[in-house]
Amino acid sequence: MHHLVQSSLMRKKSMASSLPKIIRHRELHGEARQLNRMTCRVRLDQLECPYLVEISGVKRLLDITRECIFIGLSNDSRYAVGLLYSFSDSHHSSSMGHDEDEAELNVIVFELSATLLRPVKILIFCYIFYTFFLYIY
Known part of the structure; x- marks a missing residue:
């Protein structure tokens, strides 16, 4: 069970690495994420x-x-x-x-x-x- 939770967290973190997804997350949830490294796919x-x-x-x-x-x-x-x-x-x-x-x-x-x-x-x-x-x- 712990392995499934950890893999879903890692998947969620990697999904939020593109700039449009980060911006959309900020607009929907009102919170900003500070990243050490970001890959912009746009x-x-x-x-x-x-x-x-x-x-x-x-x-x-x-x-x-x-x-x-x-x-x-x-x-x-x-x-x-x-x-x-x-x-x-x-x-x-x-x-x-x-x-x-x-x-x-x-x-x-x-x-x-x-x-x-x-x-x-x-x-x-x-x-x-x-x-x-x-x-x-």
């Missing part, structure tokens, strides 16, 4: 994720899986964080009064479900790259 390109977003006053269709660098998940696997670098081109920057060497780092927080990856917050950081010259006399 690839990012399988999620529905092209969204119309506004970044720096420009609305555009953002394909998250092709343009963002993912840096991690929240402890409860509800949110993912990604980075998106955008460099201003000379035509757009001169018309907007920006420097050609200015780049933006966009930190995007995504809400993650079993089928969707939706941006909920976009934080914008501006960087200006300077060129320094070293003169040797």
